[in-house]
Amino acid sequence: MTIKTPRYYQREGVDALYEYWRSGSGVNPLLVLPTGSGKSFCISMLAKEVLEVDSDARIICVTHVKELIEQNYLDLMEEWPFAPAGIYSAGLNRREIWAQILFCGIQSIWKHFDTIGRCDIMIIDEAHLLSPNSKTMYRKFISGLLENNPRMKIVGLTATHYRLGSGYLHEDEEGIFDGVAYEAYISDLVAQGFLAPLVSKAPDTRLNTSNLPKRGSEYTDKGQQEAFDIDEITKAAVHEIIMFGEKRRSWIIFATGVDHAIHIRDEIRRYDVSCETITGKTPADERAKMLLDFKAENIRALVSVGVLSTGFNAPKVDLIGLLRATMSTSWYVQALGRGMRMAEGKENCLVLDFAGNIEHHGPVDNLTIRTPSDKKGDTIPVKECPECATYTLISHKVCPECGFEFITELPAEKDEELKIDSTATTAPVMGGVTPPEWVSIDHWDAYYHEKKGGGTPSLRVEYCSSLETYSEWICIEHQGFARAKAEKWWLDRGDDFVPTTIDEALERFGDLICPEEILVSKPKKFWEILAMRGSRILDNDQAESSGFYTEEIPF
Known part of the structure; x- marks a missing residue:
């Protein structure tokens, strides 16, 4: 059996769920991944890792079509052949309601919350289909499970975290979800x-x-x-x-x-x-x-x-x-x-x-x-x-x-x-992503960055080539997923101890390894740094720099 290695964004996405709960950001997060990026693999990772930590945990994954139910189940069994998992779906002619990890169709399961008993984590695949209407099958099922366990967490997976007529799911006052733990962007993955x-x-x-x-x-x-x-x-x-x-x-x-x-x-x-x-x-x-x-x-x-x-x-x-x-x-x-x-x-x-x-x-x-x-x-x-x-x-x-x-x-x-009128198709289906390219780096600088209007400061890092300067913002003092990304960024650049403040980061910036090349793309307004390779040894005066920025940043 071959064990799949998660893609970076799958690993980051699941880790972001843990950090969302750990940091107290909320209880019911959204994990937003584009169609085709492997949401089912994230479900498998989450279920397996939760049970490795808490062997008594009960997980239910609910969706609306039997093809997804079966696909999510089979993906888990491929990664974990002896998983305590089952299916409850009339369309698949399976009713294994006893399973510790239960994959089910909402049409079949929604009346059976009493039989299920306690659920610790409920995963909703295709979460954009969840209506704010309290009389729907989904909402009645959720209410029943919350009566069984008021501490139950709900994770919504979707490629589209918005609904017609109400906008973003986590901004709907009548909705279930309270925030986005992680989002991978189509432009990046393309x-x-x-x-x-x-x-x-x-x-x-x-x-x-x-x-x-x-x-x-x-x-x-x-x-x-x-x-x-x-x-x-x-x-x-x-x-x-x-x-x-x-x-x-x-x-x-x-x-x-x-x-x-x-x-x-x-x-x-x-x-x-x-x-x-x-x-x-x-x-x-x-x-x-x-x-x-x-x-x-x-x-x-x-x-x-x-x-x-x-x-x-x-x-x-x-x-x-x-x-x-x-x-x-x-x-x-x-x-x-x-x-x-x-x-x-x-x-x-x-x-x-x-x-x-x-x-x-x-x-x-x-x-x-x-x-x-x-x-x-x-x-x-x-x-x-x-x-x-x-x-x-x-x-x-x-x-x-x-x-x-x-x-x-x-x-x-x-x-x-x-001319544009209501009878014509008049826009590109993708925004014209700049193809990624490797760029040689001469040196890099770091600055204290404060966003206009205030807010938590960040570390602005500039990679300087002969023709262009490429920037990224490292959220050292943020919480949740932004902090987790900052920790990974710092560790990947050769220092085993991640600073907790921007001032400390600037003092220790000279200890980091400057890459020889970075992979960059420009899907929207800002350049994005996708990867790095090689290492360039710099003199201290090249590696250490500090200043103060208050211009616009992409978050």
């Missing part, structure tokens, strides 16, 4: 090679969403089907999917309703492309076989209605078509996450958005999260590359896809080609 990048092309077929009826904060399915399920639109959109997908091997298309999905499927088949439709009503056996055939590449395309946006693991997916609109940022990110897993021979995943979703929500690595009181506009200023039809931010001088150099950039309101 830059480091853990996730596949998304690329977008501009389709000519564009669905008009301006007059779609809504129910609450979301478009109605009926309204979308009536507006989009039109033969002319379906043929035009499928023609573009076929054209763009010629060299891509595994497609998922999201449709508005069953009839719409069937019409898309039939049109795709006209091009001799194997395609099936999968919905929430597809019989279980038929659905299981269909998904196996899709993963084995016996089926090239699946048209989905109401399924596959969460809890579906098919790493080879390299084309996603959005033939439906959504106001839900969570659904949007979850759906596109189907294409971000890495697979052999896969360079990226192409997103064809026919319904303005990218425009509304923004790039997946730089989202616009709207709350009920948010009045922000719905469009993002972008332009289309004339060479490869990739959307990119209007500020970019070079196309991130093909390298085309834009000669003249007119303001959007003066250029007819840059």
